[in-house]
Amino acid sequence: MKEFKADLTKLGSLQIVRKHVFNGQSKILSDAMVYELKEEICSYLQVDFNDVQLVGSGKMGFSIKPTRRYGDFNDDSDLDIAIVSPYLFQKVWKEAFAYKKGGAYWPRSDSFFQFLSTGWVRPDKLPSSEHFEFTGRWWDFFNELTKSAKYGPYKIRAGLYQSWFFLEEYQKICVEQCMEEVEK
Incomplete structure (x- = not known):
């Protein structure tokens, strides 16, 4: 965390995201565990291995989200996975559009499409699984990964991004908030 905080005054937000969020080893999982987790995800979802990225406190060892800013990863933390797949993103987008166009009731549709406009799919905003x-x-799939406990006693959650641009931009939001706090 010390190096991250020092970089807030020396680097730009994109460089901080690349250095601390995308680069380096997980502070929580071994390299072998990260490999296995990514392998399971890319195999199941049929996405490229390098397009599955561990992010958040499971990667850095601490959170940069406003509600948990600088809180250490703990037993209540999630392992957050970012999946970058234009193909899968577009497939979900088309299915969601058709579902809504068909007149089905979907209480979180406005929220889903709001996130979609920022380049990512939040699965908790999708229509219920029965429909x-x-x-x-x-x-x-992600609940089974969690239950397996192969990666510790942590929930494993994932978001789906249209491109690396949108994933970087999303990560930059929290980094820029951290930078603003340093300037105060």
């Missing part, structure tokens, strides 16, 4: 097949497959 939207992708939702059920997604949650079943």
